[in-house]
Amino acid sequence: MEGLEKRYGQLQALSGVSLEVEPGTLFGLLGQNGAGKTTLIKILLGLVAPTGGRASLLGQPVGGLAARRDVGYLPEDHRLPEYHTAPSLLDFYGALQGLTRRERQARIPPLLEMLGLKGREKLRIRGYSKGMKQRLGLAQALLHRPRVLFLDEPTDGIDPVGRKEIRDVLLEEQRSGVTVFINSHLLGEVEQLCDRVAIMRRGHLLVSGTVAELTHTKPSWLVGFDLPPADLRWEGCRLEPARPGLWRVHLDPPGADSLDRFLAQAHGRGLRLRHLEAERATLEDLYLALATHDRQAP
Amino acid sequence: MTSYANRASPASQNGPASPPSPRLLRAFGAMLRDAWREFLDAKILLLLLGLIGLLFAVALTGRIEPQPAGKNYLDLSARAMAADLEGVDLSQESVASMTGRLNGSLVWITKAEPLLADLPTGQWNVELKRSFVPLVAGPLAAEEVQARFGRIADGQLWRVSQAEETSDSLGRTVGMQSFRLTVEPGADLRLLWPHQFSLFGDSLDLTPPRGAPLGLEVLILQKLLTTGLGGSLLLLVSVVVTAAFVPNMIRKGTLELLLVRPLPRWVLLVMKYVGALVFVTVLLGLLVLAGWLITGILAGIWSPGILLALPTLILFFALLLAVSVCVGVLTRSAVAAMLVTVTYWAVLFIAGQMHNQVVESRFREENIGKLRPTSVVDSLRGAKPRREEPLKAGRVPFHRTAVGRVAEGIYTVLPHTEDLDNLVDRQLMRDLAVSGPFRALVERAEFSWSRRSGSR
DSSP states (O other): OEEEEEEETTEEEEEEEOOOOOTTOEEEEEEOTTSSHHHHHHHHHTSSOOSEEEOEETTEETTSHHHHHTEEEEOTTOOOOTTSBHHHHHHHHHHHHTOOHHHHHHHHHHHHHHTTOTTOTTSBGGGOOHHHHHHHHHHHHHTTOOSEEEEESTTTTOOHHHHHHHHHHHHHHHHTTOEEEEEESOHHHHHHHOSEEEEEETTEEEEEEEHHHHSOEEEEEEEEESSOOSOSEETTEEEEEEETTEEEEEESSOSHHHHHHHHHHHHHTTOOEEEEEEEEOOHHHHHHHHHHHHHHOO | OOOOTTOOSOGGGGSOSOOOHHHHHHHHHHHHHHHHHHHHHOHHHHHHHHHHHHHHHHHHTOEEEEOSOHHHHHHHHHHHHHHHHTTOOTTTOOHHHHTTOOOSOEEEEEEEEESSOSSTTSOEEEEEEEEOOTTTSOOOOHHHHHHHTTEETTEESEEEEEEEEOOOHHHHHHTEEEEEEEEEEOTTHHHHSEEEEEETTTTEEOSOTTOEEHHHHHHHHHHHHTTTHHHHHHHHHHHHHHHTHHHHHHSTTTHHHHHTSSSOHHHHHHHHHHHHHHHHHHHHHHHHHHHHHHHHHHHOOOOGGGGGHHHHHHHHHHHHHHHHHHHHHHHOOHHHHHHHHHHHHHHHHHHHHHHHHHHHHHHHHHTTTSEEOOOHHHHHTTOOOEEOOOOOTTOOOGGGSHHHHHHHHHHHHSOOHHHHHHHHHHHHHHHTTSSHHHHHHHHHHHHHHHHHHHHO
């Protein structure tokens, strides 16, 4: 996509967004509510027309019927028709998507099993929990084996076990060559899952790159001892409580020698090391930094 | 690459003109099944279908029993034959123009005995007398009586299986003939024969003491079950249920799941409309079929005219659904769609009734001083036709009042759904010999006899 623009009356939802996603990528789009993530996805799906710029999907201009055949979409806050059961709903969407009866019959049961919805075939969606609806939403996006998946908050409302399952499903899809495009504000989720990430704010694309590029090693370490240290004033380093049982160590100067000196001191104080980890900046740090920046310089 | 710059058209219009038709058919099938599920999901549907079921169950407890009336219908046939012998074409002549023309023949029944019972199904032995003015008219052969008795223009009350003349040559000379006939029921006799109609066995009698013509009872029952109460209930249910279809489909979070499919938007909307219409059509079909079966079972009359109610009901619902879909798209509210549709229905109904008033008012004005027809029931009870009287001084006929003019203006603009109903009514009346030419014939025959016997 190149220089995409979208205006809703006075509101500039997207301004000059340019982005390229390679096939087979698990791509995460981050941003606060109202940053323009959903608008961007809707343009790519052809649900809204951009007011400027151009975009293509799988080599086809977006918005055409042909481009939609190979696309799966899970909207944010989707509401599945409540009078359906899971199989009947998937059958309905599958037929609209153009799958033959045979294709649908072959595809739906294993899909339901894969997403943990087996055994509930007779239950109307009205009786589903949020997590089950989310799984079914994902099922309808995967149903026709699309080459591109657009998922808006896919793990919203799902318990940790379910999230793990969904991550596995998405990784499996990626392995088979599907491009997955995820909108989320669950940063940890995106960090664990995605190869590439972009952060949006107020319709602008701020940064994009691989997760490794965007997160870097910090000079601090996290340590844990068998006993809590009596005082935090150590030589050549500064300690501060980080999380329960863990302390953050700022070495001065940073480097392997300083770390050795620190470990020797710990030994000297009769503390046994239980945990040692180089601290990394997370996406959350980056995201919060950008958000703070945003607040300071609107 | 397609540039979207300076383009405001909906995205869906940029795709290929239409997808291949098997794909479209598959999608249509899916939409139908979806509509069916949504339809059956509504609890109110079951409730009101239960109500309609109850209505039909009550109707099924009905009993229709013929009342003794053979003598009346033999008399009627005799009078009609008298008019016939005078060369009065009862299907063409107006009552007024016949006045004073029946000078020659007079025909009457002197004895009538049923072979078995006084029922519209059995044979009768009849003795008939005819008087005529010898110089004006000649004697009648038995074969002619056999051909003419029981016929009233295109209707047939009785068929004569045997006829012999019993009068002697003296009688023939002075203008007095007598005949002995064996008659059996004609095609139209049963429909006009008075029957008693009661519900719950015999416990709730719905007819006047002497009964009402069977055709009329069947007509009222068929109307009640199909275009009347039964149809209105079913249409009301359908309006309530389908009002939610489009708002449900286009609400946020559901619409997106449909719009991403490789189908143009208009196809989705049209399919939803047709899907809803198809299932209401099925329900209406069952209703009309049930109405037809019930009256068939109760009365043994299987006239197919009532099946015409089906296309008219479908057409009417298609109109209501169009309004409902339109309001649903504009407001995204099922309640708004339902209320506007029901209001529209009410407006159509009232405008139709007002239109009927206007038509009747015009007819009266055009026919002041002429005789107005009476109903079969009234004429069988011996009621005399009355003349149309002008309105009292200072009163304006309805179609000339402001209200009448406005009502007719509104009716002109709105779809003429009242005409659909009238179409069905007319067909039923034709089928069941309750009105139309045959009814008029019965009335004229009665009238002509009254005039004649009055001058005797």
